[in-house]
Amino acid sequence: MKDKLKVAVVQDSSVPFDAEKTARKACHLIEEAAINGAELVVFPEAFLGTYPKGLTFDSPVGKRLPEGREDYLKYYNGAVEIGGSEISDIASVARENNIFVVMGIIEKGGSTLYCTVVFIDPEKGVVGKRRKLMPTGSERLVWGFGDGSTLDIVESELGAIGTVICWENYMPSLRAAMYGQGVEIYCAPTADDRDTWVSTMQHIAMEGRCFVLSSCQFLKRGDFEEDYRCTLSDNPEEVLMRGGSMIIGPLGEIISGPVYNENAIIYADIDSDTLVKSKLDFDPVGHYSRPDVLSVHVDKEEKKAVYY
Template identity: 55%
Template sequence: MSQRGFRAAVAQLASIPTDSLATAEKAAKTVREAAGNGARLIVFPEALIGGYPKGASFGAPIGIRKPEGREAYRVYYETSVRIDGPELALVAEAAAETGMVVVIGVIERDGATVYCTAVYIDGSRGIVGTHRKLMPTGGERLIWGFGDGSTMDVIDTELGRIGAVICWENYMPMLRMHMFAQGVEFYCAPTADDRDSWAATMRHIALEGRCFVLSSCQYITREAYGPDHESALGDDPETVMMRGGGMIVDPLGEVLAGPDFSGETVLYADLDPDRIARAKFDFDVAGHYARPDVFSLEVDTRPKAAVRRIGG
């Protein structure tokens, strides 16, 4: 491994859906443990802080919103977090102590709307960026707001250029191309997708972007959600709601760690950034292998506020 190389980690944890502060404490502890094992970058799952309400329908058949669904949303809203709140401050403190770079999935509260958001934390600078999921999938659209193009930046860190694409956003070719055009080197994929097919997607993206890909999904059982959670998967406390599958892939599609379905764990791999240039020798999708004379992509990165004040 070259002198620029470093160890990275993928944290396959379960959130505590009813207690975001306790989840943040768990994440902060994991940051410190991973740093103690030599890691300098760690990626956590989608919606770790705030929770991913697997199996819930929020009482919303077509044309009806049931009272119990409104109450379920109120409870979920109360477990969401502000970017400047105490939960992320705990994780940022652990990052500052260890010098780690952290990518972590949260349910972000902004006004009366919540968003599925990936937060970038740099140990030397604190919170340096966020990415709101552009397109919630299926029933997620009932409870999460939509992101816009203003939170799709790749972040410069001492380790290199880091970007996050959340769950099924990874199936959006134009979003991937936007990330590749920004020179993403360490492509982070927080997810709730624990299917066998997910591993193939992660390997494809690594090969397509000639970048390292780090994917993290929760390993969580029904018991963690508590007795009041509505679950289409039943109420057996031992039911596995999400089974993990975290993995790390190199720029030529070689799997360096995972996929792991064994339980809560932290996966590690040593990453050599020199592999990126070697891999792009024969394929740079946003460079020498592009055909801008035939194909072009326009990306609107302006924030889309519902109300814009014009004038004094």
């Protein structure tokens, strides 16, 4: 990892179902983070492509209604492709501002949507992606399942950067897969704004002896159009996601945040020496592991429905 590094976490909302406008908004936020000295910036889960909070897609058990299919069409049309113009524009701004971007997107993969995170290097452009392995609850209706082929961390000039998305962070084996690759900057884009998320992030930072950067949207009902069929509220001022973004050090200490109920970019200066010092008494895949008793097998092969 680079000796000293300033990092940023964005807490803001998408422009729901409008990828072009959201990309423009993201570009402005990236520029702001860079102006304030950040060399890496993390965005929330599904920022580019929309997190459809409170939408049911009219899919009760045993039935799918036509209105829900219309909602899915709108959702699909607002998603993005890795090689599309929105990602290209963000990569250009990253290059112009010399800042590494970790961006939560809804990715089109054929006719299936994936909750994905893309890694954008300022010099090389898109250098990796992570598809969410396990969508949570009803997310499984509208998002496909990732596989082990996107579990690689990204080795960059800033350090070893990895991403675990939202409730994947409660999967011990997946965390181990990140630790085993030597993750130094552990990014956790999320839609979880619960109080318990703070202790989860602190635990992971201390368990993995890594820096944890967690980013969540601050999202109101009024950020959606009036005809958005949200089951949670019709009040434009109702907060659907309150944020809670934060940056945690490798001994579980809160460096910045959590911030609630406002748009913000939070910053922290991090130091590679802290990583080394934290491992004096604990290294989860080194001197504090017992591979003779416990180990994790990771299958990194891409899984396809049809092989030719």
